[in-house]
Amino acid sequence: MSIEQQEVTGRVRSAGAHGRLRSTRRGLVALAAAVAVVTLAACTAVPTSGSVQRGQTAPADAEPDVDFIAEGPEQDADPQQILLGFIDAATSTRDNYAVAREYLTPAFSASWHPDENVTVDVAAERRLTPAADDRVELSLVPVGDVDEEGVYREIDSRDPITQEYAFERVDGQWRIADAPAGLIVEDSAFTDVFSAHALSFFDPTWSTLVPELRWFPVRSSTTTRIVSALLAGPSEWLASSVVSAFPADARLSTDTVPTTGEVADVSLAVDAADLDDEAYSRMLLQLQASLEGVTTVGSIAMTVNGVDVDATAAVPASTRVDSRAAVVSEGALGFLAAGELSPIEGVPSSIGVEKPRSVAISADRSVVAVGTDAGTVAFRSGERSVVDDRKGLVDPVVDNSGFVWSVPESHPELMVVAGAAGVVPVRSSWPEGATVRSAELARDSSRLLVLLDYDNGTTSLMVAGVQRDAAGVPSGLSDFVELSTQQGEGIDATWVDSRTVAELIEGPQGETLTQLQEVGGRSSSIVSFPGARSIVGGNGANQLRALTDDGRLAVRRQAGWQFTASKVDVLATQMGTPE
Incomplete structure (x- = not known):
């Protein structure tokens, strides 16, 4: 079993020409607590026995109580110092960036729109070069950006970009007279200055909420x-x-x-x-x-x-799944808990398929799709049928309208969906030269996640919207949105929850890598379960499960991966639970 270790580190951030203090209510509490600990240490010994007590946990969705105390321009500062001070001061949103505007000429301050664009960069990579007495070039390495609608885009390239800033004297002091639109925020401070919020829309049946993550300044x-x-x-x-x-x-x-x-x-x-x-x-x-x-x-x-308006908010359908793992073990399909396999109500326990490769179960459990090397088999209310006998198919998925999605890994443009009335093609525009390693629908059935490999040795995680006709039949996909691109070979990808996905890839050195990725947000690497070849989401990151080729099953916990079972043939994907 691999144990994930947590490391507590301190970070020193350069504040350029102008120091920057960061004040938080939590920070003041922490400071007071630290003083108390030092005081008590003079008269109290540290306990050496007894259980560890759990303290209060801050809500995960709370906005950070952070305010950056910005400093205005120093007297007689040169253009480079003014630029560094401006970048630092722009992390304080107080009074519509009042301190940051002190670094601008009055004319440019009136036309400067800080929310138009945000470049997230690595502060240590910034380089300033004088281009003239009144011009400075800034080289920076962006890791992400936010557009004026609050849409975040992660940037995988580490190639630097160059921006030019023009300066004029105002009452004998240098001020910025022209600059690229928006803000520059260093990566380590971004989530202090901006917070993520999920705009909520409905799926076409008005039953389930579909989130879209946006990032706005904390103010x-x-x-x-x-x-x-x-x-x-x-x-x-x-x-x-x-x-x-x-x-x-x-x-x-x-x-x-x-x-x-x-x-x-x-x-x-x-x-x-x-x-x-x-x-x-x-x-x-x-x-x-x-x-x-x-x-x-x-x-x-x-x-x-x-x-x-005198009304009560509607109640959306739940997208939670059963907390137990749905698996195939020794030919039987069921829920696995405490080493025992129990039947799934409404789902046949014997799928009658030799060497199944994957299983997907619809939310109401009326449809089960089984992937094999010989094609895709579906069970509808217990009735078995072959829905696609083509070779080289990606593991099938099933949506909450009962359609089974079938995607050829080398020719994804030939994707089809199979419903009770037959098979229909789905219009889509896939990236050229891509091989599909994984495809999975979100539990709202409105978004399709795909993991693609390319001949140049890169793998890409993408998402597209699902388009349906008036009868609810899938008819097409939107353009794909890239979530991340890495060196390596894709293994599997899954939805962790409505906002987060996970990908499993084999890195350039043959190592197994697991990454969590917010859809419309930021990514983070987590420790991988050794030998994992498939992953399936549950109800959050701590119910993410992994399965190895030799049948070992593990679930992710706060401290790492916990081995839970062996002799598991398939880890099934659940699309929800019956209402």
């Missing part, structure tokens, strides 16, 4: 930014795969969304206000889910065209 206007982005709708790649209860012309009737006593007052204007209670309930649910991570918001008061 008092965050609630307004979130609501405005929600009303503007999803990104292009997702727009044809989800629906929103808000009318297309819905807009804020005021400039802001004020919060009083933890109640967010959302005032909307709608031209065609023929909305019923069901629409209002769905709108409230979208607002509640989208504002969930804002700690200053406890409830929502909504008005439409000046009229208070």
Whole structure:
């Protein structure tokens, strides 16, 4: 068993020409606690026995209580010092970046739009070069960026880019007169300055919420930014795969969304206000889910065209799965717990397939798709049929409408879905020269995750929106959005939850690598289970499971991977649980 080790490190950040203090409420508490510990150490011994006691845990979705105390320009600073001070000061969003604007000429300050673009970079890689007395070139290595809609994009290339800054004297002091749009934020400080929020839309059946992650500066206007982005709708790649209860012309009737006593007052204007209670309930649910991570918001008061909305938020369908592993062991399919295999209600325990390679179970358990080297077999309410007898298929997936997805690994453009009425093709535009290693639907059935390999030795994790016709039959995919690209060979990928995916790859040196990736967010590497060849998500990162070729099954825990069973042939994918 591989144990994941945690290392506590201190980080020293260069503040350039202008030192920067970081003040947090938690930091002040930690400082007070540290002083108390030092004081108590003079008269108290450290206990050497007794159990470890668990302290209070901060909520995972809480916004960081962080405020960067920025410093204004120093007297007689040269252009390079002014530039470094400006970059540091721009990490403080207080009063619409008031301190950062002190580094700009009045004319440029009036036209500077800090939210237009954010470049996330490695501070240690920054290089300044004077291009003239009044110009400075900045070389930096971006690791990500955020556009004006709050969409984050991780950048895998480590090639530097160059930006040019122009300076003018104002009352004898150098100030920035022209600069690239937006902000530069160092990677280690990014999640202190920006917070992630999941805009929530519906799948086309209005039953399940589909999140889209956006990143906004941590400041008092965050609630307004979130609501405005929600009303503007999803990104292009997702727009044809989800629906929103808000009318297309819905807009804020005021400039802001004020919060009083933890109640967010959302005032909307709608031209065609023929909305019923069901629409209002769905709108409230979208607002509640989208504002969930804002700690200053406890409830929502909504008005439409000046009229208070008296409605209760709708209740979405759950996308949680059974916490037990669904497996095939010695030819039987069932839930595995404490070493015992128990039947899955509504699912045949004997799939009657020799050497199954994969199993996928629909949320209502009416459809089971089985992948084999000879093709794809489906069970519909217990009835067995061969849905695709082509060779070289990726492990099949099943959606919550009962369609079985079948993708040829070398010719993904020939992808089909099989329903009760037959087989239909799915329009898609796949990256040229890609070989598909894995394909898996999110449990909302609105997004498809794929892991692709290329001849140049790279592997890429991508996601696309699922498009359906009026009858709900899958008809196409949106353009793919790249989540990450690495050197190596793809092994498997899975949905960890509605916002996070995991990929398993074989690195350039033959090592097994596992990475968690937020869809629309940041990635992190975790310790791999040795020999893992497939991974399946559960209900969060600590229910991620891995299976080796020799049948060893493990589940990820906080401290690493815990071995749970042997003699497992297939680790099945669950799409949910019956309502």
